[in-house]
Amino acid sequence: MGPDRIFLQCHNRPMCYSDDAIPPFPPIRGGSPEGEQLVLTAADGARFAAYGAHPEADDQAGIVILPDVRGLHPFYEELALRFAETGLNAVAIDYFGRTAGLAARDDSFEFRPHVEQATSDQIAMDVGAAVDWLRSPAGGGCTDVFSVGFCFGGSNSWNQGAADHGLAGCIGFYGQPQRTEPFLKLMKSPLLLLIAGADFTPAEAYRRFEGDLAAAGVAFEAHTYEGAPHSFFDRTFKEHAAACDDAWERMLGFIGRHRSAVRASA
Numbered sequence: 222m223g224p225d226r227i228f229l230q231c232h233n234r235p236m237c238y239s240d241d242a243i244p245p246f247p248p249i250r251g252g253s254p255e256g257e258q259l260v261l262t263a264a265d266g267a268r269f270a271a272y273g274a275h276p277e278a279d280d281q282a283g284i285v286i287l288p289d290v291r292g293l294h295p296f297y298e299e300l301a302l303r304f305a306e307t308g309l310n311a312v313a314i315d316y317f318g319r320t321a322g323l324a325a326r327d328d329s330f331e332f333r334p335h336v337e338q339a340t341s342d343q344i345a346m347d348v349g350a351a352v353d354w355l356r357s358p359a360g361g362g363c364t365d366v367f368s369v370g371f372c373f374g375g376s377n378s379w380n381q382g383a384a385d386h387g388l389a390g391c392i393g394f395y396g397q398p399q400r401t402e403p404f405l406k407l408m409k410s411p412l413l414l415l416i417a418g419a420d421f422t423p424a425e426a427y428r429r430f431e432g433d434l435a436a437a438g439v440a441f442e443a444h445t446y447e448g449a450p451h452s453f454f455d456r457t458f459k460e461h462a463a464a465c466d467d468a469w470e471r472m473l474g475f476i477g478r479h480r481s482a483v484r485a486s487a
Contacts, residue, residue: 237289237372237395240328243456244300245465247307247473252277254305256298259312260323261354263346269318271351274301274311275361282480283355283363285348285381286313287374289452291332292321307473310361312351316344336373344377345384352386365389365480369472372452376400382410382439390479392472395420395451398430405433411440413475415454415468418447444471 259271270293284304288297293315304311317335348368354360368391370378375396382391383404392413412434416427427445434441446453446464453461454468 237291237452238294238296238455241457242296242452244296244303245454245456245462245469247303247469248466249307249473252306254302256302256305259354261314261347261350263318263343263350265343265346267319267343267346268323269347269350270315270323271354272298272301272313273354273360274305276305276308276310279308279310279361281310281361281363282308282365282476283310283312283361283367284476285351285355285366285368286311287344287348287368287370287378287381288313288316289372289374290336291330292316292326292335309476310355310363312354312360314347314351316347318347319343341377341380345381345386348377348381348384349386352388365476367392367476367479369393371395371454379412379414380404382412383407389481390475392475394454394468395422397422398426398433402430402433405437405439408437408439411475411479412442413471414441414443415471416443416445417449417451417453418445419449420451442471442475 254274254276256274259273260268261271262268286297286301288294297313301311301313316339320335320338352366355363355366367389368378368381370393372395375393378391378393379396379401381388388410390411394415395417431443449461449464454465
């Protein structure tokens, strides 16, 4: 399967996050964020669903959230609100506007055929539309934009560092290294790898990936949560609360270090 066919099977499981999964709370919470259902349009004219969230007060930074194989699941809409609580404008996107349309979907949605039809180019166009929205007045007029993704979205988030979005950084949980390796020579943005130590992707695959990133001259940070399973970033996984807290700290620290204002003053 080539890099343009980016189907990801989550260890023979039907999904990455269960219906009762809840995003962990961030360490810093401020104000009451506002959320809104959106329809965005990609460069090829495809329309797709998204969910935007705005902080009560922000400093013109934003983040694009790339979901797992189910697309715009409620977990990611709530996660957009959690990011907004930290002061970031956020937008979670759906991957399947071209094949499944804009209608709301229940838990019986058969996502696999739609994932199999998605390509890296299409996802990059959808992310581009989300980035444009964040940079517009409606999205907060963001000057610094990041991406974050989970599982299927984890490697897709890393891949956006090789697109022409001008992203300040790309964060991925549980991504598959082989999905990103074809893009390394084009990588322009720093990466943050948040790795589940008990994931179905072998630890040695991540070690090789880190070596490949270093050899390609890609700036990156990586952290492995020993014993944490795939999809550990979930408030219902109380035994992994410390890992969730640490992941928030690492994400916000990464974003803070790669803001343009920080780089300009360095």
